[in-house]
Structures are given as structure tokens and as C-alpha cells.
């Protein structure tokens with residue numbers, strides 16, 4: 001037990017463990033001291049403690065200067081005041097200075113309604129600004145396929161830098177310059193697209209302002225829907241159904257699968273399909289590839305490489321292309337569910353409808369920013385026509401539904417269309433860390449032993465620990481499985497594997513975002529509350545448990561697809577449509 | 589500029605050896621950047637890439653540090669680097685006016701290099717010659733009690749030397 005410290009804040013006594021800050025103590029009393037730069041994503045290495053903004057200052061008896069509560073340790077007998085006139089003056093000045101160098105186009109900003117600066121200004125009730133006519137910085141916007149950077153809106157809290165460097169260990173961003181012209185930028189201020197950025201979108205998820213936002217493609221979707229010559233398909237990723245409700249005031253962790261399908265139909269999509277279908281397909285291919293490699297390995301073939309690494313997260317794919325160019329033959333060659341869906345839609349399904357692929361538009365709804373980048377990769381198009389045309393986020397879908405005046409909360413529950421809408425419980429857990437590998441184990445185990453599993457829940461693979469491992473008995477073999485979420489954890493695990501510091505793994509699942517896709521960069525903003533992410537993950541396991549079929553290889557539409565069209569998993573046609581290859585990229 | 593490739597390669601060898609000789613690569617970025625700047629005269633992109641790779645640091649981080657400290661420069665120095673002292677003593681005795689005059693006559697901003705590569709212009713903190721304030725340094729030579737009207741004369745000291753003539 002650590003020592004307890006007693007102090008008072010605004011006359012109210014409180015005791016906190018040694019090492020706590022004044023801010024921690026205030027939280028315990030439900031005293032809401034405003035913060036801006038500070039962010040602590042519990043359970044991840046994301047603790048931004050630059051203490052640079054000074055909005056959180058308080059008065060401490062016996063000290064001359066005001067103290068930033070987020071960085072000042074509580075001490076025995078401390079007497080703190082969080083709302084004296086001096087404190088309010090200081091906060092007002094900080095706010096006025098921040099706003100004097102901030103554009104006033106909130107009405108057109110993608111973070112409007114979710115911006116922590118806007119929120120502060122609103123709470124504080126600032127009505128004029130003494131520093132209004134200060135110079136404004138004039139940076140040009142950086143538009144990548146996934147992320148927009150508008151550094152005129154940057155308040156230099158440096159959360160993004162901490163996220164990118166400490167949590168993700170990508171190191172794409174760094175604070176540059178000083179004073180008025182300081183911003184966070186990639187090396188040589190090159191466009192993000194040319195840097196080592198993976199487009200995981202986690203910097204967007206923690207940026208308190210509109211300086212970092214997703215590239216918005218909602219209008220492209222509206223145009224496609226309005227075009228009478230196009231057949232527009234939509235696919236929705238597993239993690240979206242567990243988070244979309246938050247955009248409409250539902251409690252985090254509420255499943256809105258049925259309402260989402262209904263809303264998409266009302267928006268005018270011709271076919272409302274599910275990425276979950278393609279997740280089942282991914283398992284067919286990935287689990288087959290895993291078994292194939294494993295069998296050959298056990299037979300003594302030294303040319304096969306284990307562990308197999310999952311490949312369904314495009315930010316992770318880009319990460320290993322940059323950081324582990326010597327390991328390009330280790331990840332599974334299976335495409336991500338988004339891309340498998342696009343490839344099947346524009347071949348099998350277009351043929352079924354009797355239309356050319358150019359007439360079809362595939363829209364994907366993703367919890368993710370990296371998917372915007374992924375669908376634009378050259379290898380995922382045929383003669384310049386991409387397999388997936390437009391990828392939008394959970395947040396953008398929320399906006400689309402609101403734009404179209406759809407009363408989401410009062411929609412009836414509807415189903416996805418057949419055949420690319422049918423899915424199993426194994427597919428739905430793709431959206432959380434540990435889910436992809438659990439789905440793969442369910443199928444691989446049955447194939448390997450030829451026996452039905454008595455229990456499909458593999459609790460050992462679940463949880464939110466950043467790096468975990470589990471031993472799963474399958475027949476007379478014990479599979480050693482690794483799981484990492486967050487790219488920094490992935491790096492730690494891979495380095496350990498590469499340096500032979502750990503018992504060899506058979507398979508490793510990696511997702512770039514903390515928590516997996518439920519914590520994706522395109523999800524409704526969690527504002528630092530990781531409980532929200534955990535609740536979404538629980539919801540997915542609930543949906544899985546309620547599904548009549550819970551193993552990918554038992555999905556009847558998937559079976560029919562192989563019989564009718566693809567042949568066998570890893571067969572020639574499957575190989576051509578469902579597998580990909582990786583590229584070496586620069587490391588720094 | 590007159591940097592031939594072989595000198596550059598030599599520079600990289602020297603810098604590489606310096607890095608290899610460090611007891612640990614952690615926390616040495618600033619030391620390495622200083623060394624690199626003294627070898628190459630400035631820190632172009634290629635040198636920063638070399639350092640990032642050798643120290644196993646993100647390029648963005650290296651660039652961030654270069655841009656943060658004003659004594660690191662990404663533009664090559666002129667053949668005769670000119671530094672104007674902006675320390676307190678020099679400042680109160682008119683360094684600002686001298687600097688403005690230099691900017692005007694050279695036609696380059698602070699941190700810039702003339703098109704022919706002959707002069708570059710920078711500012712410095714107190715160089716410890718306050719008795720001579722305001723102070724301007726060209727290469728190794730120190731000029732004291734400089735006034736704007738003396739600027740032309742100083743530059744003229746470097747006009748008739750053997751620049752490459754064809």
C-alpha cells in the first residue's frame with residue numbers, strides 16, 4: 001500500500017495515494033478543473049504531461065506562483081483553491097491567448113461539437129478577447145488520403161506527438177520551431193503521406209482541436225447515391241455497430257446493428273451488406289494458410305516461417321512495411337476484410353448482377369482512418385477501378401444520417417441483405433483485440449482435429465492487456481499465441497520474437513489501435529475515457545454469443561461462395577482475389 | 589558550392605566514426621548534431637537522415653531538434669560567414685541598425701546566403717567583446733565599433749580576392 005496524502009481543495013478534505021497530482025485529487029472530489037494539454041489514456045503509455053497550456057492552474061497556499069494542477073504532486077497538508085479570482089484571471093488570459101491565434105471557423109470545422117477548445121470557450125463564457133488582433137499563423141493544409149492536418153488550429157498540446165512516438169512508436173511527428181510559429185509536423189514538413197505515418201488515426205483521436213481530423217468523404221457518398229447510373233453497395237465493419245449509437249446519444253456499448261442497417265437502406269444504398277461476411281472469408285483463408293504453414297513446419301520444412309502474423313489491419317501492414325522490411329514474408333498474405341469484400345463484390349457479385357465493375361460503387365463504413373488509405377493503394381484496383389471506392393468512418397456515417405434527417409433512435413431493426421450480409425459470431429469479434437485470432441482458432445482447431453469444438457469461447461485470448469500470450473491445446477498440439485494492440489506493443493513483441501527472447505509463437509494477432517478497432521481512429525471521440533472502448537468490446541462479445549452460428553467455416557453463404565465461385569481456400573481463384581503482397585518502405 | 593563528393597564522403601566517415609565511438613547512443617542527439625555541423629558547416633537533409641539512421645531515431649525527431657535550436661542551421665554557410673552580435677551591449681549600441689544595413693546591402697535575410705555563395709548572415713549572442721560593441725565577425729575576423737556606414741567598407745575587404753574566374 002502506498003502512503004496516503006491528505007489535503008484540502010476549495011475547503012474540502014481529500015486523501016490520495018502518494019504520487020497523485022492535485023488534478024487527481026480534485027477528480028476524486030468531483031471538482032472539474034479544466035485541462036487541455038493533459039491526457040491520460042489509462043492502460044496505455046499515453047500520458048501527456050508536458051504541462052504546457054496552463055489552463056489547469058490553481059492557487060496553492062504558501063506558494064507565490066499559480067501551479068498547474070495536472071503536473072503538481074499533492075503534498076501533505078496542502079491547501080488548494082481552484083476558483084479564486086487570480087485563478088480565473090489566469091485561465092482567462094490563457095484562453096484569450098489561445099483563441100487569438102486560432103481561426104474562428106468553428107462552424108465549418110470537423111471537430112465542432114467535439115472540440116475541447118470550443119468546449120472550454122463555451123464553458124468559460126468568453127465574450128471578448130483582449131489579444132484579438134494578434135497575428136495569425138498561416139500554414140497550408142496537408143491533405144493525405146486519410147488525415148487532414150490544419151496546423152493553424154494547433155494549440156501545441158503535443159498529445160499527437162506523445163501518441164505517435166510513445167504509444168505507437170511510429171515517430172512520424174515532432175514539435176518544430178518555437179513560440180508563435182511552433183507546430184507539430186513530419187520531418188522536413190513533408191506531407192504526411194510521404195512520411196512513415198501508418199494512418200492509424202490515433203493522433204486524430206486525441207487531438208483536442210480541429211488541427212487533426214479525418215479526410216471527409218461523405219459528400220462523395222451522397223453523389224454516388226444520387227447517381228442513377230450506379231449500383232451502390234455498402235459494407236459495415238464489425239466495430240461500427242458497437243459505437244455508432246454514441247453519435248445519437250446511446251450509452252457506449254449499445255449495439256445498433258439493426259438500426260444501422262435500416263438507416264443505410266433509407267440513405268438509398270442499393271445493397272446493404274456487411275464486412276462481417278468478408279471477415280468470415282478472411283478466416284477461411286487466413287486459418288487455412290496458418291494450418292498449411294504449421295503442418296509444413298511440423299513436418300520439418302525449414303522454408304516456412306512461423307509465427308504467422310495477422311494482416312487485417314492496414315496501419316499495422318504499413319508499419320511493418322516501414323519498420324520490418326526484412327520480415328515481409330511473415331505476415332499472412334490474406335487481404336483485410338474490407339478489401340476481400342471489395343474484390344468479391346466487384347467480381348462474383350457484379351457478375352451475378354450482370355453489370356461491369358465500373359457501374360458498381362463499393363462504400364465501406366469503418367472505425368478506421370487507415371482504411372481510407374488502404375482502399376487507395378494501387379494493388380487494390382483493376383485497371384484503375386478500385387475494389388473499394390469510398391471508405392468513411394463511423395463518425396462520418398453519423399453525419400450522413402443526420403444530414404438526411406433520419407430519426408435514428410426511432411428506426412426499426414432491419415437485417416443485412418443476402419448473400420454478402422450473412423455472417424457468424426466469429427466475424428463480429430474481429431472488431432476487438434484478440435478477436436481475429438479467436439475466430440481463426442475456432443476454425444483451425446476444428447479443421448486440424450476433425451472434431452467439433454465443445455466450447456467456442458476462448459477466454460484466454462480476450463482482455464485488454466497490451467501484449468498477451470495464451471496456450472491453446474488443439475488435439476495433441478499446444479498452440480502458442482501472441483496478441484498485441486497498439487503499435488508500440490506490436491514492436492515490443494516483434495523485437496522479442498526476433499531476438500529469441502520469448503518462447504516461439506505459432507501465431508500473433510496485431511491491431512494498430514489501442515483496444516483494436518473498437519478504439520479505432522474513426523470511432524466517435526472517447527475524449528480519453530478508455531472505459532468507452534472496453535464497453536464497445538464487451539458489446540461485440542455479446543453479439544457473438546447471440547449469433548446462431550459462431551464459426552466462420554459454417555457460414556452458409558461463405559460455403560456457397562466457395563462452391564459456386566472460388567473453389568477451395570488458397571486455391572487459384574482465391575489466391576488471385578483474396579491474397580496480396582507487401583512492399584519495402586523507408587524506415588525513418 | 590565547392591563541396592566535392594569525396595570531401596562529403598570523408599565527412600560521413602568522420603561522423604560515422606564519431607557516432608560509433610560514443611559509449612551509448614541514447615541521449616546523444618545534440619552532441620552528434622553539433623559534431624555534424626562542425627564537419628559539414630550545416631545540416632542538410634541527407635546528414636539528418638544519416639544521423640537518424642545511425643542513432644536509430646525517427647527522422648521527425650532529429651528534424652524537430654534541428655528546428656528548435658537556433659544554432660543549428662539547414663542552409664550552407666557562405667564562404668565568409670558574417671555574424672552580428674545581438675548581445676545586450678551590442679544591441680544597445682546599435683547592432684540592430686548594423687544588421688539591417690547588412691541585410692540591405694547583401695540582399696539576403698538573416699540565416700540566408702548570397703547567391704554566389706560568398707556571404708551568409710547570422711546573429712549571435714554575446715561573444716565576450718562587449719568593449720568593442722557593436723561587434724561583427726566575418727569568418728575569423730572581428731570588427732569592433734561597427735556603424736551602418738562602415739558596412740560597405742567591411743564587405744569591400746572581401747571583394748578583390750581570387751574568386752573562381754573563368
Ligand code: SF4
Pocket residue numbers: 147163164168170171172173196197198199200201202203204
Ligand atoms: S496516424 Fe498514427 S502513425 Fe500517423 S501520425 Fe497519427 S499517430 Fe502517427
Ligand code: SF4
Pocket residue numbers: 153154155156157158159160161184203206207208209211212
Ligand atoms: S495537432 Fe492537435 S494534438 Fe497535436 S499538438 Fe496540435 S492541437 Fe495538440
Ligand code: SF4
Pocket residue numbers: 199200312313314315316367368369370371511512513516517518519520521522
Ligand atoms: S486496429 Fe482497426 S481501426 Fe485501428 S488501424 Fe487497424 S484496422 Fe483500423
Ligand code: FES
Pocket residue numbers: 034035036037038050051052053054055056057068069070071
Ligand atoms: S492541462 Fe495542465 S498544463 Fe495543460
Ligand code: FES
Pocket residue numbers: 673674675676677678679713714715716717718719721722723
Ligand atoms: S554583447 Fe556583443 S560582444 Fe557582448
